[in-house]
Amino acid sequence: MSTQTKKAFTIVELLTVMSIVVILMGILVPAMNRVRRYAKIVTQKGQFHEISKGLELYHNEHQDTYPDSGPVSQDTAGAGAVTVGYCGAMKMCEALMGQDGMGFHPSSRFTADGTGLEPNGATIDLYPFDLCASIDPSVYSGPAATKPWLATNLQARIKYVDVENFKANRLQDLYKWNVSGGVSYSAYDNLPFKDAPDTFPNSTIGDVFQRATIQTAWCSQRAGQKAGMPVLYYKADPSKQVHDVNTIWVPNPNVYNFDDNYAITMLGCPWESLMNVNPHPMYLDPKLFYKNTINTKITATPKPHNEDGYILISAGWDGLYGTKDDVFNFTE
Secondary structure (H helix, E strand, O other): OOOOOOOOOOHHHHHHHHHHHHHHHHHHHHHHHHHHHHHHHHHHHHHHHHHHHHHHHHHHHOOOOOOOOOOEOOOOOOOOOOOOOEOHHHHHHHHHHOOOOOOEOOOOOOOOOOEEEOOOOOEEEOOOOOOOOOOOHHHOOOOHHHHHHHHHHHHHOEOOOOHHHOOEEEHHHHOOOOHHHOEOOOOOOOOEOOOOOOOOOOEEEEOOOOOEEOOOOOOHHHOOOEEOOEOEEEEOOOOOOEOOOOOOOOOOOEOOOHHHHHHHHOOOOOOOOOOOOOOOHHHHOOHHHHHHHEOOOOOOOOOEOOOOOEEEEEOOOOOOOOOOOOEEOOOO
16 A cells, blocks of 8 residues: 655745745835835826926916015005915915816916906906816806806816816815914014915915825815825015025025925824824924035036926925925926
8 A cells, every 4th residue: 555745845845935034025016116106106297297398388478487485574455464374385376277176267366365357456356266176167057147257257267287187285274284374484573374275275286295194174175185295386586696505584585595495384184183293304303404405516606497487396205395205396
């Protein structure tokens, strides 16, 4: 009677295979993460390219000027005017797609409340729709007397980007605290954001990294959806010539002014429970803006990249402005 010998792996063989698998995983996982991150950077650069095309269209239709990026220090709407933190990221979003995502109104004065002036000097709301709810103008439920004006309003609108390809978010939809209770853009005075954030949306274009989450407080329709950090926008001042990291305070002589988006960096990270639990490095040290945007190919006099145009900044993978993974619309 013959007997069959059962073949099996020995413990040593199993341990050897497992060790090889662990070593391979240790090599492959970091490599795959690097590829994933690089792919995101490429996608972000692609978004910058689309934004740049929109800004060029705006530039061509507005006396060869790009949208201003300086923070609004005074809402000039008239009686009861207050200081607001309406800055570069918000102005770019409005210029490309309007505060309500339905296009830019050429009568805009780039105020936080989105108002223009009627012929008699009275103020009028140029962006009456809700970016979060995406109200259809055809089913507008407001006063019937305003419907003819709404039609005229929409006919005047211009979309400089395909709004389907961009995610515009109101600041108060990103942060867990009430943005209107925060502090505004100024590095010199702690000034409040304009009240009633449900009326004054302060919209920004989100980057592709989607580090934040839409909060329920003001936007229940999109609650829980992933959202990008605001893309920062800085316009060059052609009257200035320098890029000096040591002369950034008032009066600022530099081509670019870090203060143009101080309102955003002061808000901290939207995934924290309170403001500035994990502050942005660029908020703690504004000099980082100049160090990160200097053109190292020019050695005679410190100059920024894109000194005749504008700079776009994504907070990158970690969602923090001023760290090594920030993405810019220029290359070294």
